[in-house]
Amino acid sequence: MPNTAEDTIRYLMRLLECPVCLEPMSSPIEQCPNGHFLCHECRALTETCPTCGRRLKGYRNRLAEEFSMYLLAVQCPFSLFGCTKTVFPKDLKVHQEGCCFRPYECKICKSQLPLANIQHHFSTVHPLRILTLPVLLDVELDSNGRGHSVGCAIIAAHGRLFWFWRHLTEFSLFVGVQNCDGAPPPTPTATDTAAAATTNNEEAPTFMYRVKISDTNGHRELCFTGPVHPDGPRQSELVEQGKCFGVSRRFLLNLLDSGVVQIKLNVYAARQTDNA
Numbered sequence: 307m308p309n310t311a312e313d314t315i316r317y318l319m320r321l322l323e324c325p326v327c328l329e330p331m332s333s334p335i336e337q338c339p340n341g342h343f344l345c346h347e348c349r350a351l352t353e354t355c356p357t358c359g360r361r362l363k364g365y366r367n368r369l370a371e372e373f374s375m376y377l378l379a380v381q382c383p384f385s386l387f388g389c390t391k392t393v394f395p396k397d398l399k400v401h402q403e404g405c406c407f408r409p410y411e412c413k414i415c416k417s418q419l420p421l422a423n424i425q426h427h428f429s430t431v432h433p434l435r436i437l438t439l440p441v442l443l444d445v446e447l448d449s450n451g452r453g454h455s456v457g458c459a460i461i462a463a464h465g466r467l468f469w470f471w472r473h474l475t476e477f478s479l480f481v482g483v484q485n486c487d488g489a490p491p492p493t494p495t496a497t498d499t500a501a502a503a504t505t506n507n508e509e510a511p512t513f514m515y516r517v518k519i520s521d522t523n524g525h526r527e528l529c530f531t532g533p534v535h536p537d538g539p540r541q542s543e544l545v546e547q548g549k550c551f552g553v554s555r556r557f558l559l560n561l562l563d564s565g566v567v568q569i570k571l572n573v574y575a576a577r578q579t580d581n582a
């Protein structure tokens with residue numbers, strides 16, 4: 307018999323192991339007419355008790371369910387960063403993926419910080435990198451169409467945040483916009499207030515981005531419109547998969563008259579008409 311409190315907990319936890327899958331059981335917990343337990347998932351696979359063979363009748367054991375609630379629920383691993391949730395092991399993965407306190411990588415400085423702090427991080431560490439729409443940007447190139455421009459900034463628009471990045475390699479220029487998921491919406495500016503008011507729906511609207519690249523006179527231009535990318539993939543993945551805006555150096559050379567090509571970028575809700 308158990309002596310210490312720890313022994314007791316270990317003993318009870320062993321009792322809460324399903325005899326079939328050996329996983330800790332959580333509510334609902336089934337029992338046979340003889341009182342043997344079985345987890346809900348394994349119950350779905352059998353009509354008879356795996357311990358005594360009696361026919362299962364769909365009885366639950368609420369005492370075991372209560373015990374499992376107290377014994378098995380674990381604190382979210384991001385409690386260090388402020389999460390106060392306790393969850394069952396089987397729900398942990400889903401919770402962690404959506405936890406507001408999960409670590410999040412700032413695409414600008416690559417530092418890892420709790421998602422809940424990202425807004426504060428942006429406004430204190432990168433205040434100059436928060437842009438509003440439309441974004442107008444000049445990319446400088448030498449006469450061979452080469453240049454070095456790798457940049458990432460945040461766009462505050464439509465009551466939310468987006469990542470905006472550009473990457474100029476030896477052969478091509480890439481531009482992409484990604485959702486900045488989970489980050490709380492920025493404090494709305496006067497121009498944003500109307501949009502922010504409409505984005506409080508439960509269903510997140512989808513956003514599109516339009517990149518227009520042109521010479522300084524606006525005579526020649528190239529347009530790209532595509533859905534804003536999810537937050538997850540790295541910039542290099544989107545480039546490799548050809549999902550973002552990409553233009554070859556040959557094309558850039560055609561645009562080049564004063565050593566500069568202009569990028570104009572807009573982000574708009576998918577249903578709205580594009581006025582980029």
Ligand SMILES: [Zn+2]
Nearest residue numbers: 324327345348
């Ligand atoms: Zn089981």
Ligand SMILES: [Zn+2]
Nearest residue numbers: 338342355358
């Ligand atoms: Zn039984």
Ligand SMILES: [Zn+2]
Nearest residue numbers: 382384389405
């Ligand atoms: Zn959490």
Ligand SMILES: [Zn+2]
Nearest residue numbers: 412414415416
């Ligand atoms: Zn940063």
